[in-house]
Structure formats: structure tokens, C-alpha cells
Amino acid sequence: MKRELTRRDFIALSAATATSAMLPKFAMAETETVKYDYESLPPLRETAAKKGILYGSSVEPARLEITKAFSPYYEQDFNDAIARECNLLVAESIMKWDALHPTPEKWDFWLADQLLEYAKKYDMKMRGHTLIWHAAFPAWAEQALKEGRGEALMEEYIAKVAGHYKGKLVSWDVVNEALKGRGEGNEEGLRDTPWLKALGPSYIEKAFRLAAQADPDVQLVYNDYDIEQRPAKSASAIKLLRGLKDKNVPIHALGLQAHIDLETNFAPLKALCEEAKKLGLDIIITELDVFDPSFNTDSKKTDELVAAKLREFLDIVFTVAVPKQILAWGLTDRHSWLSSAQWNVWRNPKGHHIRGLPLDDDLKRKPMWHVLHEFLEKA
Numbered sequence: 001m002k003r004e005l006t007r008r009d010f011i012a013l014s015a016a017t018a019t020s021a022m023l024p025k026f027a028m029a030e031t032e033t034v035k036y037d038y039e040s041l042p043p044l045r046e047t048a049a050k051k052g053i054l055y056g057s058s059v060e061p062a063r064l065e066i067t068k069a070f071s072p073y074y075e076q077d078f079n080d081a082i083a084r085e086c087n088l089l090v091a092e093s094i095m096k097w098d099a100l101h102p103t104p105e106k107w108d109f110w111l112a113d114q115l116l117e118y119a120k121k122y123d124m125k126m127r128g129h130t131l132i133w134h135a136a137f138p139a140w141a142e143q144a145l146k147e148g149r150g151e152a153l154m155e156e157y158i159a160k161v162a163g164h165y166k167g168k169l170v171s172w173d174v175v176n177e178a179l180k181g182r183g184e185g186n187e188e189g190l191r192d193t194p195w196l197k198a199l200g201p202s203y204i205e206k207a208f209r210l211a212a213q214a215d216p217d218v219q220l221v222y223n224d225y226d227i228e229q230r231p232a233k234s235a236s237a238i239k240l241l242r243g244l245k246d247k248n249v250p251i252h253a254l255g256l257q258a259h260i261d262l263e264t265n266f267a268p269l270k271a272l273c274e275e276a277k278k279l280g281l282d283i284i285i286t287e288l289d290v291f292d293p294s295f296n297t298d299s300k301k302t303d304e305l306v307a308a309k310l311r312e313f314l315d316i317v318f319t320v321a322v323p324k325q326i327l328a329w330g331l332t333d334r335h336s337w338l339s340s341a342q343w344n345v346w347r348n349p350k351g352h353h354i355r356g357l358p359l360d361d362d363l364k365r366k367p368m369w370h371v372l373h374e375f376l377e378k379a
């Protein structure tokens with residue numbers, strides 16, 4: 001597919017990006033249009049694999065062939081696009097506590113195991129997401145924490161889940177989002193979660209040690225959002241990581257979720273990446289998407305701005321270290337958390353359709369795809 005960008009778009013894009021050095025490598029044709037030649041380029045997974053990088057997406061199994069026989073949400077074209085572009089998958093919801101251990105008596109690995117088989121079939125790797133998190137956490141488990149049974153519960157859960165997937169995953173988000181979110185006081189320090197209340201700050205290191213015991217070879221990750229942009233949160237992340245390393249806690253990587261938007265200021269990002277690198281941690285990108293808070297209705301323009309914002313982000317991260325795993329939180333705008341009811345409540349009240357992922361609704365590659373291709377190619 002050739003997609004044309006007019007001279008006016010090009011100028012608008014130039015103004016939106018800070019310097020000409022940050023502009024995408026488009027070819028300016030004599031007709032004064034810029035041409036992308038997307039479809040002739042190899043899938044992201046191929047470009048990534050050449051550089052020893054895994055590229056991927058979060059997925060809901062209900063849309064994949066593993067549930068074809070019974071799922072009303074199955075989509076052949078989506079299934080094929082995932083298989084074509086990705087060599088890394090992460091479950092969007094089905095490897096969280098409420099899915100794997102919904103009641104005290106019930107453990108359910110069936111769907112997650114099916115997803116692992118799917119990944120194997122298409123020669124993809126899988127990440128685990130996530131062991132300890134305050135969300136997707138059932139009421140019965142929270143009650144157990146309140147009753148002082150937190151340590152035993154964590155021990156049992158991590159041993160069972162990380163043990164079940166021992167040797168089968170490339171990495172685990174051991175602790176997810178333990179730092180304060182937006183609007184939680186001064187945004188410094190640990191989030192007030194049921195785990196913090198029950199076990200104190202040491203719940204984090206405990207989780208890492210248990211994960212290492214259960215699966216000694218998997219990469220163990222601390223994963224969070226906004227750390228690439230909110231100064232207080234970024235500083236808290238550095239403090240947390242330093243503290244864990246000082247105590248010889250088995251932690252191997254920092255996961256930048258990278259739910260960014262067109263207004264994101266990446267001021268603290270470089271220092272965070274440098275510090276993580278200094279501590280001997282890998283930096284990986286785990287949940288990338290790019291939100292447009294202005295809800296621009298000119299989709300062509302939005303796509304260019306999204307691509308430019310992604311370029312700004314990747315430029316900083318890649319300058320410090322090339323991430324060996326890069327995942328977007330979805331592959332196509334057709335299924336994006338940014339257009340979901342949950343996100344709508346918070347930042348998209350009118351339910352606009354958001355174009356924050358690499359492929360459009362028709363699974364066509366967008367400028368964002370092109371930026372990913374370019375960074376993988378030059379990695």
C-alpha cells in the first residue's frame with residue numbers, strides 16, 4: 001500500500017516535532033508528496049528477529065484460533081495479523097490473578113496454556129503478566145490479606161503460577177504498578193495497595209525472591225506506567241530499583257509500560273533508563289500505545305503525530321539501551337484498550353475511536369508501524 005502525505009501535512013508534522021533530525025525518513029517525491037511503501041516491508045517480527053529483539057502485542061485469546069470453535073469474538077484476519085507481525089505475546093487479562101485463581105478452590109490454567117500452545121505453533125515467545133498487582137485481584141484474596149494470611153497466599157500463588165510456567169516464558173512481570181498513580185497525594189513512593197497494607201514495603205522483594213525460586217531462569221521484571229513521564233514517579237522508581245538491588249533482590253529488568261500520549265513530556269525518561277542500566281537492569285517496553293487527548297478528527301494528521309511522539313520516546317530509550325522486548329498494548333486500533341469502556345471513564349468520556357496502535361481498523365500498517373520498523377531496522 002502506498003500512502004500519501006501532502007506538503008501541508010509534512011509541514012504540520014515538522015512543526016509538531018522539535019527538530020528536523022527527529023523527522024521520519026520519508027522520501028520527498030517531486031510532486032511534493034511523501035510516500036510510504038509499507039506493504040513491501042517485512043513484518044515487524046522479522047526485522048526484530050534479525051536484531052535479536054522480540055516484537056509483540058498483548059492479546060485476548062477469544063480473538064485467536066485457539067477459541068475458534070466456541071468464541072463469538074474470533075477473527076481470522078486479526079489472528080493472522082498477530083501471527084504475521086509478532087514473535088512475542090502477552091496475555092491482556094488471562095494470566096492475572098482473577099483469571100488463574102478466581103476462587104480459593106479454583107485454579108484455571110487452561111486458556112493461558114492454550115495461548116502458550118498458540119505461541120509455540122507460530123514460533124513466538126511469551127511474557128507473563130502479572131504475578132502481584134492490586135488490580136484483577138479477587139475480593140476473597142483481598143479479604144485473606146486483611147485477615148493476616150498475605151504471606152502464605154503470596155507464597156502459594158507465586159509457587160503455583162510461576163512454577164506452572166517454569167521454563168516456558170521469557171519474562172514475568174513479578175510486581176506491577178506498585179508506585180503511586182496520578183493524583184495520589186504527592187505521587188511519591190509506594191501505592192497504597194492491599195499488599196502494602198498487609199505485608200509492608202517488603203512485599204515487593206518477597207515477590208521477586210519467590211518468583212526466582214519458582215522459575216530460576218526467567219527474566220524478572222518490575223513493570224509500571226507513567227515512570228517515563230511523571231518526575232515524582234520516575235524518581236520513586238529509581239529509589240525502588242536501587243533499594244532492591246542493594247538488597248540483592250533477583251530483579252532483571254525494568255518494564256516501561258509506555259502508555260504515552262501526544263502531550264507526554266519525557267523529561268525524566270533518560271535519567272531513569274540510565275539509572276536502570278547502571279543497576280544492571282535490562283529495559284523493556286511492555287504496553288506501548290499512544291493516546292490523542294485532543295481527539296483530533298483528522299485521522300491522517302493524528303497518525304502522523306502519533307508516529308512522531310513514538311519516535312521521540314524511542315529515540316530516548318534507544319540512546320541508552322536497545323530494548324530486547326517491545327510490546328504494544330494491542331496490534332490494531334480495532335481492539336485497543338484506549339477505546340475501551342474502562343479508559344473511556346477516565347480520559348475518553350465521549351468514547352472516541354482512538355488510533356494509538358501500529359495497525360488501523362483494517363489491519364493496514366500506519367505511520368506508527370513505520371517508526372517501529374525503522375527503529376528495529378537500525379537497532
Ligand code: G3I
Pocket residue numbers: 092093096135136176225257287337342
Ligand atoms: O473475562 C471477563 C468476562 O468473563 C466478563 O464477562 C467481562 C464482563 O466485564 O469481563 C471480562 O473480564 C474483563 C477483562 O478485561 C477481559 O476483557 C475485565 O472485566 C476487565 O477488568 C479486564 O480489563 C483489563 C484490565 O487490565 C484489568 O485486568 C484490560 O482489558 C486490560 O487492557 C488492562 O491492562 C492493563 C495492564 O494489565 C496493566 N497496565 C495498564 C493496562 C491498561 O489498563
